[in-house]
Amino acid sequence: MTNIAVFASGTGSNFLAILDAIENKELDLHCALLVSDKPQSLVVERAKQRGVKTLAITPKSFPSKTAYEATILEHLKKHHVSFLALAGYMRLIGPTLLQAYPRRIVNIHPSLLPSFKGLDAVGQAMSAGVKVTGVTIHYVDEGMDTGEIIAQESLDISNLTTREHIETAIHTIEHQLYPKTLASILKEDL
Numbered sequence: 001m002t003n004i005a006v007f008a009s010g011t012g013s014n015f016l017a018i019l020d021a022i023e024n025k026e027l028d029l030h031c032a033l034l035v036s037d038k039p040q041s042l043v044v045e046r047a048k049q050r051g052v053k054t055l056a057i058t059p060k061s062f063p064s065k066t067a068y069e070a071t072i073l074e075h076l077k078k079h080h081v082s083f084l085a086l087a088g089y090m091r092l093i094g095p096t097l098l099q100a101y102p103r104r105i106v107n108i109h110p111s112l113l114p115s116f117k118g119l120d121a122v123g124q125a126m127s128a129g130v131k132v133t134g135v136t137i138h139y140v141d142e143g144m145d146t147g148e149i150i151a152q153e154s155l156d157i158s159n160l161t162t163r164e165h166i167e168t169a170i171h172t173i174e175h176q177l178y179p180k181t182l183a184s185i186l187k188e189d190l
């Protein structure tokens with residue numbers, strides 16, 4: 001059985017979708033750890049409620065990013081984690097974790113990359129006035145949302161007038177696409 005860790009900083013709806021897919025046997029893996037850089041975030045609370053071990057440490061309490069990631073890496077090794085899924089983790093992954101997990105780190109982003117990288121992709125899409133946006137799952141490299149694209153799903157937003165409507169529709173896509181894509185990557189690669 002593959003042990004994964006989910007990295008998240010926010011509310012954790014994608015994290016819950018992954019846990020649900022595991023419980024429903026759509027995803028044959030074990031979520032060994034939830035890693036968060038925000039100890040107060042809702043996702044940490046949700047992980048505890050669902051019985052998932054958590055590592056919630058803020059980078060501010062470490063002398064460097066390298067030291068921060070080295071501590072995360074120790075815990076990942078202790079839990080025999082072989083794959084990392086970022087789900088709303090609001091930090092760039094550094095060389096320490098990238099070298100330890102080559103082509104074994106993926107991220108979900110709420111736009112059709114390479115459009116609207118970085119923060120507030122939905123807001124960027126609205127300001128640009130595009131009629132179609134979507135969701136991308138990609139491998140993580142040293143850049144911001146620049147790694148090789150694995151899967152995408154588009155969303156017609158021409159009739160969605162508010163940010164709330166767009167975000168709800170994006171989340172609905174994400175909660176299906178992420179577990180489905182993880183299942184196919186893990187079947188092929190591991």
Ligand code: GRF
Pocket residue numbers: 008010011012013014015087088089108109110170174
């Ligand atoms: C998602 O929209 C994801 O694409 C982005 O951050 C958001 C996280 O949402 N990277 P949640 O915390 O999973 O609800």
